[in-house]
Amino acid sequence: MGRLLLDGLSVSIGGAAVVEDLALAVEAGQVVGLVGPNGSGKTTALRCVYRALRPTGGAVWIDGNDVARMPLPASARLVAALTQEGRADLDFTVEETVALGRAPHLRGNQALSARERELCRAAMARMEVLHLAGRGVLSLSGGERQRVLVARALVQEPRVLVLDEPTNHLDLHHQIRLLAMLKGAGLSVLVTLHDLNLAASACDRLAVLSRGRLVAGGPPADVLTEDLLREVFGVRASVVPHPLTGVPQVLYDLAAATPTDKEGSSG
Numbered sequence: 001m002g003r004l005l006l007d008g009l010s011v012s013i014g015g016a017a018v019v020e021d022l023a024l025a026v027e028a029g030q031v032v033g034l035v036g037p038n039g040s041g042k043t044t045a046l047r048c049v050y051r052a053l054r055p056t057g058g059a060v061w062i063d064g065n066d067v068a069r070m071p072l073p074a075s076a077r078l079v080a081a082l083t084q085e086g087r088a089d090l091d092f093t094v095e096e097t098v099a100l101g102r103a104p105h106l107r108g109n110q111a112l113s114a115r116e117r118e119l120c121r122a123a124m125a126r127m128e129v130l131h132l133a134g135r136g137v138l139s140l141s142g143g144e145r146q147r148v149l150v151a152r153a154l155v156q157e158p159r160v161l162v163l164d165e166p167t168n169h170l171d172l173h174h175q176i177r178l179l180a181m182l183k184g185a186g187l188s189v190l191v192t193l194h195d196l197n198l199a200a201s202a203c204d205r206l207a208v209l210s211r212g213r214l215v216a217g218g219p220p221a222d223v224l225t226e227d228l229l230r231e232v233f234g235v236r237a238s239v240v241p242h243p244l245t246g247v248p249q250v251l252y253d254l255a256a257a258t259p260t261d262k263e264g265s266s267g
């Protein structure tokens with residue numbers, strides 16, 4: 001359960017096509033990475049999944065249900081999102097912020113059950129923020145706050161998790177831990193990432209957007225090619241298999257940087 005389908009998704013803003021006819025499936029339990037240059041439409045596509053934006057064409061389906069037609073509380077129980085815009089919270093404590101993830105499951109001012117309190121504690125432990133439980137979120141570092149917000153998304157117990165550049169602010173240890181956790185979470189995950197090496201390691205499949213259109217999709221080894229890096233990102237780089245895992249890894253040579261027809265260099 002938790003199959004996410006972007007079905008011919010299109011979004012126009014001010015008459016400009018930002019996402020065009022995007023078709024993309026995340027099978028239950030899969031991690032799919034949405035990658036592409038700045039301004040290629042990744043955030044816009046994700047915003048349609050968590051209903052911050054209504055598509056102008058096509059639809060988002062979860063387990064056969066059109067998300068845009070669901071009652072809001074129902075979709076809030078199915079989809080959790082770690083967004084770029086939702087990062088400036090009020091000054092709740094860490095514990096209170098994480099508990100807010102249960103809101104779609106509660107009626108009115110209903111208190112958390114013992115199971116829910118344990119769920120919150122476990123999520124904080126998993127994201128290594130348990131020691132910060134009593135701190136105000138506004139006093140946290142960017143990376144600490146990011147981990148709190150992931151814990152909040154986890155306690156929501158969604159079927160689908162969308163994350164927009166979740167590794168922002170995280171140090172290397174926490175980047176790797178977060179992506180490993182996503183891989184083992186048993187959720188359907190759609191995640192935007194700029195680090196293609198982390199994306200190749202963490203994702204079952206990659207979808208590459210360029211100027212709002214899907215230009216490649218499939219297992220990382222099929223998608224991450226030197227041609228694609230040159231054509232889509234305007235970057236000349238080598239792609240080699242990881243010596244331990246075999247997943248493709250991109251090796252950059254700054255001396256060979258040749259921005260030619262690179263998209264969105266203003267983004």
Ligand SMILES: Nc1ncnc2c1ncn2[C@@H]1O[C@H](COP(=O)(O)OP(=O)(O)OP(=O)(O)O)[C@@H](O)[C@H]1O
Nearest residue numbers: 013014018036037038039040041042043044045267
């Ligand atoms: N509300 C808006 N009004 C005008 N243009 C918008 C709006 N939202 C997005 N856009 C434009 O749509 C394009 C796609 O934006 P989007 O944020 O989806 O890209 P992205 O791939 O997530 O980029 P980045 O990698 O820089 O985060 C950009 O050119 C952006 O300026």
